[in-house]
Amino acid sequence: MQQALVLGNATSTVKHRSLNNHKLLVCQPLMADGHGRDGAPILAVDHLGAGVGDKVMITSDGGAVRELFGLENSPIRWTVLGLIDPTEPDEEAIS
Secondary structure (H helix, E strand, C coil): CEEEEEEEEECCCCCCHHHCCCEEEEEEEECCCCCCECCCCEEEEECCCCCCCCEEEEECCHHHHHHHHCCCCCCCCCEEEEECCCCCCCHHHHC
């Protein structure tokens, strides 16, 4: 799993049948602290409704893809596992 920032949507005129009715997102993987870029942008399949500017958790785990989409054979490489809450707790409020 890795954090990523959604940069935009991708449109495909021709795609594998397992991708029909699923949104493709252009995601920028982030460093472990959630801030710096970690490599080149990637395409991820979204089934949760993420939008531009959202931070998401992505995975390339084939087992997760098979379970989430009910597919045994698909070219899906990355998928969105969850949306990250945009607010960070105030450390002063915790102590």
